Amino acid sequence: MTARPIIELRNLSKSFGAVQALRGIDATIREGEFFSLLGPSGCGKTTLLRMIAGFEAPSGGSIVIDGKPMDGIPANHRPTNMVFQSYAIFPHLSVAGNVGYGLKRKKLSRAEIAAEVEAALEKVDLAGYGSRAAHELSGGQRQRVALARALVMRPKVVLLDEPLSALDKKLREQMQVELRALQQSLGITFILVTHDQEEALIMSDRIAVMFDGQIAQMASPEELYRTPRTRRVASFIGVMNFLPARMKGESPEGIEIDIPALGSARIPRDRVPEGLRPERIESIGIRPEMLTILFDEANSAEREAEGQVVANSYYGDMTYYDVRLAGQEAQVTISMRNTAGRSVARPGTTVRVGWGAESVVLFD
Amino acid sequence: MALKLSSQERQGLTLISPTLLYALVMLAAPLLMVATFSFWTQNYLEIDRTLTLDNYRAAWGEPIYQVLLARSLRISVIVTVATVLLAFPVAYFLSFHVKKRKALWLFLITVPFWTSYLLRVFLWKVILGYNGVLNSALLNLGLIDEPLTFILYNANAVVLTLAHAWAPFAILPIFVALEKIDRSLLEAAEDLGDGPVRRFFRVTLPLAMPGVVAATLIVLIPTVGDFITPKLVGGTDGLMIANMIQIQFGKANNAPLGAALAVTSMLTVAAISLIVFLAGRRLGGRVKP
Numbered sequence A: 001m002t003a004r005p006i007i008e009l010r011n012l013s014k015s016f017g018a019v020q021a022l023r024g025i026d027a028t029i030r031e032g033e034f035f036s037l038l039g040p041s042g043c044g045k046t047t048l049l050r051m052i053a054g055f056e057a058p059s060g061g062s063i064v065i066d067g068k069p070m071d072g073i074p075a076n077h078r079p080t081n082m083v084f085q086s087y088a089i090f091p092h093l094s095v096a097g098n099v100g101y102g103l104k105r106k107k108l109s110r111a112e113i114a115a116e117v118e119a120a121l122e123k124v125d126l127a128g129y130g131s132r133a134a135h136e137l138s139g140g141q142r143q144r145v146a147l148a149r150a151l152v153m154r155p156k157v158v159l160l161d162e163p164l165s166a167l168d169k170k171l172r173e174q175m176q177v178e179l180r181a182l183q184q185s186l187g188i189t190f191i192l193v194t195h196d197q198e199e200a201l202i203m204s205d206r207i208a209v210m211f212d213g214q215i216a217q218m219a220s221p222e223e224l225y226r227t228p229r230t231r232r233v234a235s236f237i238g239v240m241n242f243l244p245a246r247m248k249g250e251s252p253e254g255i256e257i258d259i260p261a262l263g264s265a266r267i268p269r270d271r272v273p274e275g276l277r278p279e280r281i282e283s284i285g286i287r288p289e290m291l292t293i294l295f296d297e298a299n300s301a302e303r304e305a306e307g308q309v310v311a312n313s314y315y316g317d318m319t320y321y322d323v324r325l326a327g328q329e330a331q332v333t334i335s336m337r338n339t340a341g342r343s344v345a346r347p348g349t350t351v352r353v354g355w356g357a358e359s360v361v362l363f364d
Numbered sequence B: 001m002a003l004k005l006s007s008q009e010r011q012g013l014t015l016i017s018p019t020l021l022y023a024l025v026m027l028a029a030p031l032l033m034v035a036t037f038s039f040w041t042q043n044y045l046e047i048d049r050t051l052t053l054d055n056y057r058a059a060w061g062e063p064i065y066q067v068l069l070a071r072s073l074r075i076s077v078i079v080t081v082a083t084v085l086l087a088f089p090v091a092y093f094l095s096f097h098v099k100k101r102k103a104l105w106l107f108l109i110t111v112p113f114w115t116s117y118l119l120r121v122f123l124w125k126v127i128l129g130y131n132g133v134l135n136s137a138l139l140n141l142g143l144i145d146e147p148l149t150f151i152l153y154n155a156n157a158v159v160l161t162l163a164h165a166w167a168p169f170a171i172l173p174i175f176v177a178l179e180k181i182d183r184s185l186l187e188a189a190e191d192l193g194d195g196p197v198r199r200f201f202r203v204t205l206p207l208a209m210p211g212v213v214a215a216t217l218i219v220l221i222p223t224v225g226d227f228i229t230p231k232l233v234g235g236t237d238g239l240m241i242a243n244m245i246q247i248q249f250g251k252a253n254n255a256p257l258g259a260a261l262a263v264t265s266m267l268t269v270a271a272i273s274l275i276v277f278l279a280g281r282r283l284g285g286r287v288k289p
């Protein structure tokens, strides 16, 4: 994880007329990393990717790729290659013509180009498809051709703008795994733009979550899920229950928190994010799978609270319960794995809810 | 085996069938008559209906007709090349550099059509004539000592007038073809290492080829058979094959020979069009929307 930086973004900003698409973007992307830009529609992901590729000039700040500042360097002279959202397969060329497009400029013989193209097609599982016309391909195959066309250039960085969004769910899930495996085996840096948090979690080494043209948090998938730094990040990644809370006291071991809906708890130091101002805590977060419904009399948890089932959603392997906590307006979602001997609790059932202090997420 | 049509094709055929019928009656019938005529003979006032190839022997053998056909082709090829070459940059500019009010620009291109074609040809006479606008201006500026004569009543004038008249017809199909090009393809080409010039020749031009071919044919086909322009501004040097056909049907009272000339020039144009079409297909590669 101490690989050298391949892309450095310094205080990068971009405006389109009155629209400020990006502001103050600072990030370092390391060599060989699978890096994702995740955020809702319009947050500036595509704009950032296009600036790295060289299709948009920054309004301020700088981009350094592989140690070289990129100011004024056009896209065709950058060591990056892009997989476009629409794939941008040349309709007048065959698959081989598409994949070999960029090689024609490099001083290679016909035979060398053909060999490179075939090798690239093999990498994306399209060996023997070279003579197909572009319009004879399925969506998934077009996506692979676009990828092969980028890889054959041996770029320092591959840029992918929502490459899987046009595929159906099954194929998308399969491609997520394949793309990740391919990136791992090649060791090339990938930067992926996506608005699908699950996709980002599955594929990435690190994720930058963006809102309104700014990076809200940059971390590994696990860290992002376990310790989101703001309420907004927390609700964007997975499902999060928010409950009103207040700091009661602070000690070297941790922070004493009062959560009216659940009770009070001491949050250990290592769960307290750096730079958090405890006195400003207004609410805490807790994931649905960190809460349990104690169906059996015999079961017990570190801490317990009482509640009533309001609604349930049955997913086969899991059931999601909406539970109103006793004496409170607060309502939480709890996910429970279904077991053989237990039927789903109906709305109206009174239940005991178990929770633990170490699963509480703090924000200021 | 039955002819298999997709529902879309069937729908399309149904939609165009009234037009198709109309076109068949109004176009195919006269063509058939002309073709038949070309195998007959005119005997002063009557027509001798025994089939003969004499008209074609005359049409292909006599130097005057060859000269006229060759001149028609030359003029129309020059007009076509000039028009398409000039139309392309205009269409390109409209498609790639005009961001706002594209419709207004397109509208402006059609402004010349608001006046009749004859009027426009006469205007060219006024501009190009011995005492015309151009000559007076050049004389007054002291750039020439006596009026230029090579600009009116010859093939040059025909080329100039026709190129002007057909420009919008060439601009529009090229514009449409350029508009249809997905801009991300151009970015992809740049991303893969192409500078603007290479990208133009490897992506933009091949993808615009259908429009270029359409423009070429739209200008080439009618200009070969044009007879008003040469008559008005062509002088004797600028006469074209259509003028001769007109003469045969009219003053010379030899409709069969006229018909043979018409069929000959039609076949020649068809052959050239086919070549243009195939060449365009090759250059444009396997474009399929």
Ligand SMILES: Nc1ncnc2c1ncn2[C@@H]1O[C@H](COP(=O)(O)OP(=O)(O)OP(=O)(O)O)[C@@H](O)[C@H]1O
Pocket: A016, A019, A020, A021, A039, A040, A041, A042, A043, A044, A045, A046, A047, A048, A195
């Ligand atoms: N060429 C442009 N001209 C004007 N505004 C633009 C342009 N490109 C992007 N924007 C604006 O910049 C902001 C960010 O756009 P961008 O395309 O980067 O969003 P995104 O995160 O990729 O969204 P999505 O997930 O919908 O693709 C948006 O508000 C958009 O309207």
Ligand SMILES: [Mg+2]
Pocket: A045, A046, A047
């Ligand atoms: Mg986008």
